[in-house]
Amino acid sequence: MIKLLKKYLFLIHKWTGFVMGLLFVVWFISGFIMIYHSFPKPRPQNYFHGLSKFSGHETLSSPKDLLDKYPGSEIRLEIVNEQPVYRFPGRKPAIYNASSLKQLRSLGETECRRILKSNFPADMIEVKELNDFDQWIPWSYYKAYFPIYKYRLNDKHKTHVYVSSTKGEIVQETTHRSRVYAWMGAIPHWLYFKNLRLHSKLWSDVIIWLSAIGCIVCISGIISGCIRLKRKKVQFHSPYKKKTLKWHHIGGLLFGCFVFTFILSGLMSLADIPDWVVKREKSVNYYQLWNKQIISDSTCHHGFTQLLQHNETATAKRISFNNILGRSFYGVYSNKANKPDYYTIKEGKIMSLPKVSDSLLERNLKTLIPDKHYKTELLSDYNSFYRYNAKRLMPLPVYEVTLEDQFNTRLFIDHHTGKLLKVTNNSTQLQWWLYQGLHTFKFGCFSHYEGLRQTWLIFISMGGTIVSLTAFLLFVRYLRRKTKSQLHKHYR
Numbered sequence: 001m002i003k004l005l006k007k008y009l010f011l012i013h014k015w016t017g018f019v020m021g022l023l024f025v026v027w028f029i030s031g032f033i034m035i036y037h038s039f040p041k042p043r044p045q046n047y048f049h050g051l052s053k054f055s056g057h058e059t060l061s062s063p064k065d066l067l068d069k070y071p072g073s074e075i076r077l078e079i080v081n082e083q084p085v086y087r088f089p090g091r092k093p094a095i096y097n098a099s100s101l102k103q104l105r106s107l108g109e110t111e112c113r114r115i116l117k118s119n120f121p122a123d124m125i126e127v128k129e130l131n132d133f134d135q136w137i138p139w140s141y142y143k144a145y146f147p148i149y150k151y152r153l154n155d156k157h158k159t160h161v162y163v164s165s166t167k168g169e170i171v172q173e174t175t176h177r178s179r180v181y182a183w184m185g186a187i188p189h190w191l192y193f194k195n196l197r198l199h200s201k202l203w204s205d206v207i208i209w210l211s212a213i214g215c216i217v218c219i220s221g222i223i224s225g226c227i228r229l230k231r232k233k234v235q236f237h238s239p240y241k242k243k244t245l246k247w248h249h250i251g252g253l254l255f256g257c258f259v260f261t262f263i264l265s266g267l268m269s270l271a272d273i274p275d276w277v278v279k280r281e282k283s284v285n286y287y288q289l290w291n292k293q294i295i296s297d298s299t300c301h302h303g304f305t306q307l308l309q310h311n312e313t314a315t316a317k318r319i320s321f322n323n324i325l326g327r328s329f330y331g332v333y334s335n336k337a338n339k340p341d342y343y344t345i346k347e348g349k350i351m352s353l354p355k356v357s358d359s360l361l362e363r364n365l366k367t368l369i370p371d372k373h374y375k376t377e378l379l380s381d382y383n384s385f386y387r388y389n390a391k392r393l394m395p396l397p398v399y400e401v402t403l404e405d406q407f408n409t410r411l412f413i414d415h416h417t418g419k420l421l422k423v424t425n426n427s428t429q430l431q432w433w434l435y436q437g438l439h440t441f442k443f444g445c446f447s448h449y450e451g452l453r454q455t456w457l458i459f460i461s462m463g464g465t466i467v468s469l470t471a472f473l474l475f476v477r478y479l480r481r482k483t484k485s486q487l488h489k490h491y492r
Contacts, residue, residue: 024468033185211267255463
C-alpha cells in the first residue's frame with residue numbers, strides 16, 4: 001500500500017511539474033523585475049503640480065442641489081481649464097462647473113489637451129480617442145472614464161498619456177521604459193493580458209486554479225524529495241547522478257517551502273479565507289458607519305468662499321470639504337497631493353483644525369457602536385496591525401480602537417481629521433499574512449529596511465528559479481527522448 005502511494009505521489013509531482021514548469025519559470029523571472037518595476041500607474045503628485053492656483057476671485061454658486069446626489073462624498077474645489085469646478089471623486093466621478101452648476105459630462109479633446117499641456121511641455125505627435133480598453137488601461141472600472149484621449153508625445157521617453165474626458169484628469173502614463181519592464185514583469189507575472197484581465201471573474205479563476213495546481217506541485221515535490229533522500233552514515237545526500245535531476249532535488253529541498261509560500265500567497269491575493277477557517281464581520285460596514293458625512297450647504301459654500309480669500313491659502317490648488325465626527329473641515333492642498341493643511345471655520349473665523357480629543361472620540365464611539373466594549377490607544381508608531389506602506393499614506397499618530405468582539409476588530413482613526421483609515425480583524429490579518437507577508441515579506445525586521453527585504457527576496461527567488469528551471473529542462477529532455485523513441489519506432 002505504501003509503495004503504491006509513493007508511486008502515485010511521484011507521478012503526481014512529475015506530471016503536474018511538467019505542466020507547470022514553464023509557468024513557474026515565468027513567474028520567478030518576472031518576479032525579479034517586479035521587485036523594482038511594477039505595472040505603470042499615474043503619478044498624482046506630479047499631476048497635482050499641473051493644477052492651476054486659485055486667483056481668489058472665483059465666483060462660486062451654492063452646491064446645495066448637488067449634495068443630495070452624492071451623499072457622504074467628499075467635495076473638491078479645483079480649477080480645470082481656467083474654470084472653478086466642484087469635483088466628486090470616486091469610481092464614478094462627476095464634475096460640475098462651480099459657477100453655473102452644470103455638469104461637465106465630457107470634456108472635448110481641446111480641453112483634455114490643455115490638461116495634458118499643463119503637465120507635459122513636450123509636443124504631441126499623435127492623439128487617439130479611446131472608447132474601449134487597451135493593454136495599459138485593462139481594468140473594468142475605467143468604463144466610466146471613456147472617452148479617453150491617448151496622446152503620444154515627442155520626448156526622449158516616448159511617453160503616452162491618457163486623459164479622461166469624464167474625470168478631467170490624467171488617468172495613466174507610460175514610457176517606453178515602463179512598458180518594456182511591464183512586459184517583462186507585471187504582465188506575465190499577474191497575467192495582465194487585456195482580453196483576459198477585462199473578464200475579472202475569469203482572470204481571477206485562472207490565477208486561483210493555476211496557483212492551486214502549483215501548490216500541489218510543491219507539496220508533492222517536498223514529500224517526494226524527502227523520500228528520495230539517501231542516508232550515508234550521519235549525512236544525507238541526493239541519489240541522482242545527472243546534474244539537472246540533482247540540482248532539482250537539492251534545490252527543491254532547500255527552497256521548496258519558499259516556492260510553496262510564494263504560490264500559496266499568490267493564490268490568497270485573490271481567494272477569500274472561508275468562514276469556517278476564520279469568521280468575518282458581515283453585519284457592520286465600519287467605514288460607512290464612521291465616515292458617514294452630513295454636509296451643511298451653508299458651511300460648505302461660505303467656507304469655500306472665505307478660504308479663497310484667505311492669505312494662507314494663496315498658493316492653494318485644491319480645497320476639499322469633509323464632515324466627520326460632526327466636525328466640518330477643509331483640506332487645503334498647496335504643495336503635496338496627499339498632505340493638505342486642515343482648517344475649520346468657527347463664528348466666521350478661519351482657524352487650524354484641532355486634533356481629535358479623547359472625549360470627542362469617546363462620544364462618537366458610544367454613539368456609533370453603543371453595543372460593544374472597547375479600549376483605545378494613541379499610536380505614535382506603526383505596529384503589526386497598522387503598517388507602513390510606501391504606496392499609500394498611512395499618517396501618524398492614530399487612535400487604535402480595539403473592540404471586544406469575537407473578530408478581534410481594530411479601528412484606526414486619524415488623530416487629526418477623525419477619519420477611519422483602516423479596519424482589521426482576524427480574517428484581514430490572516431489574509432495579510434498569507435498574501436503580503438509570504439509574498440513580499442513586508443513584516444517584522446524587513447518593515448523599515450527596504451534594501452534588506454529586497455536582498456532576501458532576490459535570494460529566495462533565485463532558489464525558486466533554479467527549482468523551476470531545472471523542472472522545465474527535465475520536461476524538455478523527456479519530450480526529446482519520447483520524440484526520438486517514436487521516430488525510431490516509425491522508421492525501424
